[in-house]
Amino acid sequence: MPKPRVIFWYRTDLRLHDSPALAAALDLKPSCLYPIWTWDPHYVYRARVGPNRWQFLLDYQSDLSASITKLNPKSKLFVIREAPQTLFPKLFKEWDITHLVFEKDTDAYARKRDEAVMEIAKKAGVEVIVKTGRTLYDPDELVKQNKGKPTMTISQVQTAGAKIGDVPRPIPAPTSIPDPGDTSLTFSSEPPEVIPDWNASHRDAQDTCYHKLAGPNNDFSVPTLSELGIKPATSPHRGGETQALSALSSILSNTTYTATFEKPKTAPTDFSPQSTTLLSPHLHFGSLSVREFYWRVQDIVSAYKGKGKKPSEPPTSLTGQLLFRDMYFGAQAAQGHAFAQTYNNRFIRFIPWHLPSTISSSTSLITGTYHIDDTKAESYFRRWKAGTTGFPFVDALMRQLRIEGWIHHLGRHMVACFLTRGGCYVDWERGAEVFEEWLIDHEVACNVGNWQWLSCTAFYSQFYRCYSPVAFGRKWDPDGAFVRKFVPELQNYDKKYIYEPWKAPIADQKKWGCLVKGDGSGDEGRGTKEGMQTYPKPMFDFNTQRDICIQGMKNAYRVGLYGNDKRVLDGTWRALFDNDAEGPTTGEDGMPGAQVEGANEEDVDGIEEVGGYESDSKVKTKAKKTERQTPQPKTAGKSAPKREANQSTLDGMVMRKKKKDHA
C-alpha cells in the first residue's frame, strides 16, 4: 500500500503546538505533507478586514512558516492564491493527494465551504479528516448536549460540557515535519470575483495578490500588505505563535494574577499594559491553542488551591472567560447564517432600531448595506465610528479601536451600549460591522453574540442599565490618562473636565489649547486660526437621549416580537408601534417586508434576566419602574426567566479598581 500524500489545510489554527488536526495528519505517517493556506477571495473581498487585522494574519503566517521551516528546511507554509472550492480539484490531481486534513470550523460560511470541499474530495477519492481544536468543546457536540439548542448561558455550557467530559489536555508540538512532495503547479488559476470589495476603502493601490497562484516569485510566499493594496497597519500589537506563547508564559508567570483574575475588577482604561490578557487575537487566529491556555491556567489554579488559598471561579475567572467564548460558538453553531442577524432569527428580539440592514428577499440574509431612515441617526453613527461624538471616553475607546484594533471588554460594553440602547438607538448590526472591520481579534461568534448581549436583543435583557459616558470612565480613571492618550486634543484639560470638556469655561479651554466647538465632522483635533485645537461639542444631551432609548426599548419589549415573527418578516410590525416611538416606525423605511414563511412561537429558551452593571442612580430609579411596567413577551418563555450569575452579574461588581501587575 503506497504511503499517504497529505495536504494539511491551515485555516483557524496557525500553530504547531496542540493541534489535534496536525497530529492526525502526522499520525498517517505520510510520505509527503503539504502545509497549505488557500487565499480565499471570500475573506479578501466579502469580509470586513482593516489593515491591522490583515497585518496580523500576515504576521501569523510568516511566523508559522518560519517555524515549519525550522523543523524541516524543505518545508514551509505554502500559500496558494485561489479559492479552495476551485483550487482543490486541480491540486488533488496535480500533487496526487490521498488525504486532506483540517481543523473543524463551525462559522456559517466555513461550514458551507467545507461541505463543498468534502464533496470535491469524495469525487477525487481523497480521504478527509476533520478534528476539533478551536474551542474547548466541539460546538456541535455542545449544542447536541444542550438538547439541540444554542448555548445562551454559561450554565448551559457548563452542564453540556460536563456531559461531554473533561477538556482534553494539550498535546505537544511535533519535533519533525515530513518533506512536501513536488510543488509544481501546472494548471491555471480561476480569477476571483472582486466586486463587491468590502475592503476597498482600506486599499490605496491595486490588489495584485491573485496575479500568480504561488505569488510573484513562484515561491508560495506569504503576501505583503502592498501586494494586497492595503494601507499600512497602525496597531502596536503583533501576531505569531511565538509571540502568543511568550505572552501566555509572561502572563501566567504571575500566578496570583492568574489564579485570582476577576474580569469585572479589570480596568477598561488601563493601557501599556492593559488589565486583561490581550490573548484574544491569538485565540482567533489559532496561534494559541485554547486548551493550552485553559490547562495552564487550571494547573495554576489547582496549585493555588493546594496552598489553601481561594482562587477566583468561573464565570469571572480566566477559565470562565474561555467558557463565554465557547458559549458564543455554541450559539452560532446551532443557528448558522441566521445567528448574525435579527431578521428571521427566532432567538433575537426585534427592536425597530434606526439604520436597519437591508435584507435580500431571495436569501432572507442581510446584504451588508443598510437603510438610512433618519439622517440624525446616520450622523450619530458616523460620529461614533470616527470617535468624534464629543464624549471623550467614547471617543477615546473608538480611536483606540481604530488605531490599535483592540479595546478592553468593558470598553466594548461602553461603546456598544452607547451606539444601541443607551445613546444612539442605532441597529447593533451596524456596530458589529465596524467591530468586524477594526478588531484584530474579530471572531464572528463572539462579536455578534456580544453585540446581541449589549443591545439586549439576546443573552441579556436589562436594558434599563446603561453605561454613562461620563461616570463610567471617571470611575476607573479619575485623572483621565486613557482619554489624554487617545484624545490628545484634551491633553491639558484639568481632570475636573476631562470627561465633560464642554463644561469648561472658555478661558480655561483657551488656556488648555483646545476649544470645544463644532460637530467634529472630519475635523477631529484640527486647529483653529488662532492655532488652537478643537474638540467637538457632545452630539446630544446624554440623559435625554438615554431616556428616549429606554422608552423605545420598553416599548419594543412590550410589543415582544422576535426576528422570525411573521410581522417582522412582512413589515406589518409597524402597526404595533406608536408613530412617535423611537425608531423607523412610520413610512416605508426600515425593515423590508420580504415574505418568509413561519413565525415560530416556540419557547425561546435561555434568555434570562440577570444582574447588571454600571448605571447611574437616575437610571437605576427608572429601572425599577420599567421592570414593573414591562410584561414578559409571550415568546419569552413559558416559565419565568431564571437569574444566573453570568457575564453581566459580574459587571455589577465593577466598583473597585484593581491594578493589574503582569508585564
Ligand SMILES: Cc1cc2nc3c(=O)[nH]c(=O)nc-3n(C[C@H](O)[C@H](O)[C@H](O)COP(=O)(O)OP(=O)(O)OC[C@H]3O[C@@H](n4cnc5c(N)ncnc54)[C@H](O)[C@@H]3O)c2cc1C
Ligand atoms: C461588543 C463586543 C464585541 C466583541 N467582539 C469580540 C470579537 O470579535 N472577538 C473576541 O474574541 N471577543 C470579542 N468580544 C469579547 C471580549 O471583549 C474579548 O474577547 C476580550 O476583550 C479580549 O481581550 P482579552 O484577550 O484581554 O480577554 P481576557 O479577559 O484576558 O479573556 C481571555 C479570553 O477569553 C475570551 N473572552 C473573554 N471575554 C469574552 C467574551 N465576553 N466573549 C467571548 N470570549 C471572551 C477571549 O478569547 C479572551 O482572549 C466582544 C465583546 C463585546 C462587548
